[in-house]
Amino acid sequence: xxxxxxxxxxxxxxxxxxxxxxxxxxxxxxxxxxxxxxxxxxxxxxxxxxxxxxxxxxxxxxxxxxxxxxxxxxxxxxxxxxxxxxxxxxxxxxxxxxxxxxxxxxxxxxxxxxxxxxxxxxxxxxxxxxxxxxxxxxxxxxxxxxxxxxxxxxxxxxxxxxxxxxxxxxxxxxxxxxxxxxxxxxxxxxxxxxxxxxxxxxxxxxxxxxxxxxxxxxxxxxxxxxxxxxxxxxxxxxxxxxxxxxxxxxxxxxxxxxxxxxxxxxxxxxxxxxxxxxxxxxxxxxxxxxxxxxxxxxxxxxxxxxxxxxxxxxxxxxxxxxxxxxxxxxxxxxxxxxxxxxxxxxxxxxxxxxxxxxxxxxxxxxxxxxxxxxxxxxxxxxxxxxxxxxxxxxxxxxxxxxxxxxxxxxxxxxxxxxxxxxxxxxxxxxxxxxxxxxxxxxxxxxxxxxxxxxxxxxxxxxxxxxxxxxxxxxxxxxxxxxxxxx
DNA sequence: ATGTTC
Numbered sequence: 001x002x003x004x005x006x007x008x009x010x011x012x013x014x015x016x017x018x019x020x021x022x023x024x025x026x027x028x029x030x031x032x033x034x035x036x037x038x039x040x041x042x043x044x045x046x047x048x049x050x051x052x053x054x055x056x057x058x059x060x061x062x063x064x065x066x067x068x069x070x071x072x073x074x075x076x077x078x079x080x081x082x083x084x085x086x087x088x089x090x091x092x093x094x095x096x097x098x099x100x101x102x103x104x105x106x107x108x109x110x111x112x113x114x115x116x117x118x119x120x121x122x123x124x125x126x127x128x129x130x131x132x133x134x135x136x137x138x139x140x141x142x143x144x145x146x147x148x149x150x151x152x153x154x155x156x157x158x159x160x161x162x163x164x165x166x167x168x169x170x171x172x173x174x175x176x177x178x179x180x181x182x183x184x185x186x187x188x189x190x191x192x193x194x195x196x197x198x199x200x201x202x203x204x205x206x207x208x209x210x211x212x213x214x215x216x217x218x219x220x221x222x223x224x225x226x227x228x229x230x231x232x233x234x235x236x237x238x239x240x241x242x243x244x245x246x247x248x249x250x251x252x253x254x255x256x257x258x259x260x261x262x263x264x265x266x267x268x269x270x271x272x273x274x275x276x277x278x279x280x281x282x283x284x285x286x287x288x289x290x291x292x293x294x295x296x297x298x299x300x301x302x303x304x305x306x307x308x309x310x311x312x313x314x315x316x317x318x319x320x321x322x323x324x325x326x327x328x329x330x331x332x333x334x335x336x337x338x339x340x341x342x343x344x345x346x347x348x349x350x351x352x353x354x355x356x357x358x359x360x361x362x363x364x365x366x367x368x369x370x371x372x373x374x375x376x377x378x379x380x381x382x383x384x385x386x387x388x389x390x391x392x393x394x395x396x397x398x399x400x401x402x403x404x405x406x407x408x409x410x411x412x413x414x415x416x417x418x419x420x421x422x423x424x425x426x427x428x429x430x431x432x433x434x435x436x437x438x439x440x441x442x443x444x445x446x447x448x449x450x451x452x453x454x455x456x457x458x459x460x461x462x463x464x465x466x467x468x469x470x471x472x473x474x475x476x477x478x479x480x481x482x483x484x485x486x
Numbered sequence: 487a488t489g490t491t492c
Contacts, residue, residue: 072487098487135489193489204487248488336487417490 003046007038013066013469017050024054024271030061032403034465037066040414040457044070045077051271052080056279057088059345059352063403065359066465067412067457072097073274076358076413079406081343084280084351089268090289091277092258094355096336097251098202099295101242102173103333103360103382103409104303105393106310109326110318112212112233112481118317122210123439123482125313130208130306131200132486133443138199140305147195148183151246154297155304163308170371172332173361176300181293187253190291194246194298199305201241203443203486205410205451207387208239208306210482217477223395224476226377227330236478237310237327238391240384240410241302241486242336247295254288280353289338296337303332330393331371331380335360335409343404354404362396362407362472370396381472383463385411387440387485388433388453391478392463399470407472408463411456420455421446433483442485451485 006021013032019025029049033041045068052074053062059081068077073093082088115122131138140163142150150157155176158164169176183191201208215232218224229236243250258276261284262268268277278285307329311322318325338355345352354361363370363379370379378396385391389411396405415423426445429452433440442448466472 096487101487202487203490206487242487245488252488252492 003043013465017046022050025050027053027058027061029053031064031068032066032465032469032471034461034468037457037461037465041068042070045075048073048075049078051275052078052094054271055080055082055089055091055275055277056268057082057084057086059083059350063406065406065408066462067358067408067410069412071357073272074355074357077408078357079355079359079403081352081354081404082280084340084353088280088353089277090280090285090338090353091275091355092251092255092288093274093276094357095292095338096357097248098242098336099247099250099292100299100334101336102299102303103238103240103335103384104307105330105382106237106307107228107326107328107330108235108237108314109231110235111231112235115235119210119439119482121317122313123441123484125317126208126310127441127484129309129313130484132202132484134203136200137196138305140198142195142198144191144195147191150198150301151186151294151298152181152183153177154300158301158304163305168304168307168329170373171329172300173334176304178293178296180290181297182290183294185287185291186250186294190246190249190253193249194244197244197246198302199309200244200302201306201484201486202244203447206241206486208484209237209387209480211236211238211391211478211480213476214479217479219474219476223377226374227380227393227475228328229476238382238384238478239303239306241306243295243299243302246298250291250295254291257284257288292338296334300332331382333360333382344401352404356406358409359406360409361405362400363405364396364398364400381407383408383410385459386453386456387451387480387483388438389459390480392459393475393478394463394472395475397470397473400472403471407466411459411462413455414457415455417450420450420452424449424452438480438483440483440485448485
């Protein structure tokens, strides 16, 4: 029997693969997608999401969000909540190598007309001040021991040291600092790779974008206003980056640790080595949990310094202070993490380690950890599309409980990077985008080709699926006008 | 994603 015969349509946006599909599945797998997205879905995702459903402690369903695609072990777009009192595991493959890869959005009080002649200058200057590309290093000079403080304190360290405003911290997941980060669980090698990378964008699909909110793209005026979007053709800045080589090394270190002890010490058998894991309540699991929190904080700090640089650049180019230009953070979301959260499962409150790998937390109104400013409307959700097509600001909703309050994180690739490089040319893409009013700079033309809009699912389809399924609600769509691609 | 194959 093929996978398609096992796939049960639960609703217009939810598809289920029962436990009978594969030996060892503890729970069904559920994919969130419209019929169109299901047709486009990489078949490997079915294999990966059902592998996840075999992991010890997995609660309710192994999930895949509408932007799901093939990843390391888990699909990207994968969500799995492990019950830590029922032998639940922690798995680096369910978090991603780029720990706390995430998005931040900042508004301005400027309109498109006020910046249109300065876009090139802004992008060129941002390109200088926010280092991008493989192996790039930042302008924040830290010793290795200072960097150990940064990974324990996150964005708080940055604000204390002059990078940004106190109010920024209130508008970040975990207020910019994940408690319990313990740098004694970090290898010297990870420190070596990360200590000079604060304030850098990275490569791949990481980018920094100047965007405009067109009046016709505001779906909920009241919610938009609550998030600081009130002016027609308002200019905002969005960026996407993570924990660079640091997070990557943390993941690599602990994958090796887990592979050694998983079967011999804990008797866990897995279908794919890439799903290496350890019980959450084990010395190895706890060590990785503390180390991963350092990765989360490195990334929060990285985005905080980048935010500060953006304010500096706008101020330099446009001649007003960041305060005068109303450069306030909307929110900062992580989309590669595992977090210990309390959720109701079959009527009972459970302590779950929610893995979100290429998936965004989307807490509804009144939930704990939603900032006071947004308590009554729900957590802002920032979803980045491809550099050509546009991005979205959404909000979490009460019906998000079905996915442990998680939603999509981006467009999701439809073709491999290698295939995109074969089909598209970076130089031509840059010219085409320029014609359509998007000034783009990149460290690499081949990297640019990999990020061609056509190599991704249609962001509007992904957002539509997420909204129809009731896992997040659209607020505004954002249109790019300038882009720095890592 | 990544000192793009320790």
